Amino acid sequence: MEFLNLEHYALKSPAYMLSTWTKIILSIGTLIMLMIFDLPSFSFAVFIIMSILITSYSKIPVRVYKKLIFIPFSFLVPATAVLIFLIGPTELYTIIVGPIRINVYKEGIVTAIQTMARAMGGISCLYFLVLTTPMAELFNGLRNIGLPEFIVEISLMIYRFIFVSIEEAERMVIAASSRLGMAGFRAHLRSFAMIGGLLFIRTWKRGENIQAAMDARCYSGRYPSLNKPLFSVWELFVVFLFEMGLIGLYYLMRWI
Amino acid sequence: MHILEAKNIYFSYNNGLQILRGVNFKVKSGKIVAVIGPNGAGKTTLFKHFNGLLFPERGSVFVKGKKIRKENLMEIRREIGFLFQNPDDQIIAPTVFQDVAFGPLNFGFDENMIEHNVREALKLVGMEGYENKSPHNLSYGQKKRIAIAGILAYQPSIMILDEPFAGLDPEGVRDFKRLLLKLRKDLGLTVVFSSHDINALLGLVDRVHVMIDGQILLEGKTEEVLSNPSLEKAGLEMPVLFRIYHALIHKGVEIPFPADETEIVENLVRILNDEK
Numbered sequence: 001m002e003f004l005n006l007e008h009y010a011l012k013s014p015a016y017m018l019s020t021w022t023k024i025i026l027s028i029g030t031l032i033m034l035m036i037f038d039l040p041s042f043s044f045a046v047f048i049i050m051s052i053l054i055t056s057y058s059k060i061p062v063r064v065y066k067k068l069i070f071i072p073f074s075f076l077v078p079a080t081a082v083l084i085f086l087i088g089p090t091e092l093y094t095i096i097v098g099p100i101r102i103n104v105y106k107e108g109i110v111t112a113i114q115t116m117a118r119a120m121g122g123i124s125c126l127y128f129l130v131l132t133t134p135m136a137e138l139f140n141g142l143r144n145i146g147l148p149e150f151i152v153e154i155s156l157m158i159y160r161f162i163f164v165s166i167e168e169a170e171r172m173v174i175a176a177s178s179r180l181g182m183a184g185f186r187a188h189l190r191s192f193a194m195i196g197g198l199l200f201i202r203t204w205k206r207g208e209n210i211q212a213a214m215d216a217r218c219y220s221g222r223y224p225s226l227n228k229p230l231f232s233v234w235e236l237f238v239v240f241l242f243e244m245g246l247i248g249l250y251y252l253m254r255w256i
Numbered sequence: 257m258h259i260l261e262a263k264n265i266y267f268s269y270n271n272g273l274q275i276l277r278g279v280n281f282k283v284k285s286g287k288i289v290a291v292i293g294p295n296g297a298g299k300t301t302l303f304k305h306f307n308g309l310l311f312p313e314r315g316s317v318f319v320k321g322k323k324i325r326k327e328n329l330m331e332i333r334r335e336i337g338f339l340f341q342n343p344d345d346q347i348i349a350p351t352v353f354q355d356v357a358f359g360p361l362n363f364g365f366d367e368n369m370i371e372h373n374v375r376e377a378l379k380l381v382g383m384e385g386y387e388n389k390s391p392h393n394l395s396y397g398q399k400k401r402i403a404i405a406g407i408l409a410y411q412p413s414i415m416i417l418d419e420p421f422a423g424l425d426p427e428g429v430r431d432f433k434r435l436l437l438k439l440r441k442d443l444g445l446t447v448v449f450s451s452h453d454i455n456a457l458l459g460l461v462d463r464v465h466v467m468i469d470g471q472i473l474l475e476g477k478t479e480e481v482l483s484n485p486s487l488e489k490a491g492l493e494m495p496v497l498f499r500i501y502h503a504l505i506h507k508g509v510e511i512p513f514p515a516d517e518t519e520i521v522e523n524l525v526r527i528l529n530d531e532k
Contacts, residue, residue: 007350007393008390008393011389134350134351135350136350136351136354156349156350157348159350160348160350163390164344167344167392206344209340209345210345210346212304212309212340212345213338213340213345213346213348214348215309216307216309216337217333217359217362217407218329218330218334218359218363219358219362
């Protein structure tokens with residue numbers, strides 16, 4: 001389960017040392033560029049540039065990045081493939097299956113390529129943010145722009161609890177497997193239902209224990225944040241140059 | 257004067273089961289005290305009274321002479337750090353730094369003080385450099401150390417530890433014992449903990465309380481309590497060292513009471529040499 005280690009990669013990445021807002025502006029700014037400039041070759045170029053940033057500069061292993069990209073890709077390919085049969089009117093090819101005629105349209109192919117390119121570019125931008133910024137830091141950044149304190153706190157607790165629940169679920173799956181609880185489809189279903197129900201109860205109990213632990217340290221409604229600069233003028237200047245470079249690239253591609 | 261004292265406390269949970277039945281408990285400042293007893297004896301319930309997580313139905317608990325009340329909980333919890341058995345129940349923040357800083361922040365320490373205390377606490381437990389790590393990437397023993405650092409960071413006078421050795425391997429137990437002794441030596445901390453690992457108590461604790469069915473059955477110096485034959489009647493076991501001593505006495509071997517393994521071996525060698 002590679003996604004469990006995303007934060008681990010983020011903390012090890014050299015890009016972790018960049019200020020939070022540099023990373024947020026870089027990824028969201030590039031995402032906005034993708035929305036404004038709808039040239040497929042530009043979107044693909046952004047995907048390649050961001051992927052290079054993730055694997056070379058941020059030192060995320062290529063093997064990990066490939067796996068991560070494959071997850072949204074597996075949804076994206078069938079979803080965009082449908083578009084080639086739906087958006088017309090210029091017919092390029094017709095498939096006849098008995099009484100049914102299925103047309104492949106030129107406009108459909110163009111839209112599918114555009115959608116695919118834009119989605120891939122967007123995914124790479126968000127992966128850059130996720131793979132270089134720990135969740136706590138991200139929420140800290142959002143707190144600084146006025147996200148209410150209680151939302152930040154609840155989000156951080158939920159985030160922490162996801163891992164506690166996964167560990168709990170893993171223990172239960174191992175316990176079930178050791179007694180053939182996962183052998184065969186029916187046994188799998190039965191065990192899954194039991195584990196799901198029990199996980200809720202155990203997580204509830206864990207919640208009570210954590211409440212007691214927080215009371216023991218006099219929880220007063222505040223959550224500590226990491227003392228790391230949120231903002232760096234120099235870094236923002238570099239991000240500005242990067243975005244300008246992308247705009248230049250777009251016009252160059254259009255001209256070509 | 258006793259830094260922590262429970263006077264005749266009674267407690268029942270909502271299901272009506274009486275867990276504590278007239279517990280009297282005293283600890284002097286700077287001492288390491290263990291509470292031993294079988295599962296369900298009421299050790300954790302008793303400990304939760306020391307931090308004001310539970311309040312007795314009858315009787316009172318005093319910290320530094322002050323009775324624990326709802327009104328002075330903040331003051332009491334500032335004095336008493338509580339380590340839960342499972343560190344995952346204690347660690348609530350997504351990074352080590354944030355979790356260790358959680359207590360000092362709630363007690364109103366200023367930012368510089370928090371930063372300083374977090375670094376010092378992590379150094380004390382041997383976890384410096386882990387500030388930005390996620391707790392879910394740490395081992396069980398490391399999580400325990402982080403949980404302790406989370407207490408040390410707000411500098412309490414007393415540390416209450418619920419089964420600190422549970423889930424640790426022998427090396428982990430040895431490390432943890434060294435850490436507790438260091439905390440007492442360097443910070444003058446008073447430590448109260450519960451344990452099933454009787455052998456781990458030797459060379460660590462000053463006094464032992466034996467708890468059975470919500471009452472303190474035995475109380476005294478470590479060697480006295482742990483070599484008391486009534487310990488086994490209470491479902492507990494003497495340390496191997498003391499069982500050997502009792503077996504030798506039973507066989508008629510005249511041997512002085514041993515402080516540790518080396519002493520008993522030396523005495524046996526001496527007896528063997530004398531016989532030759």
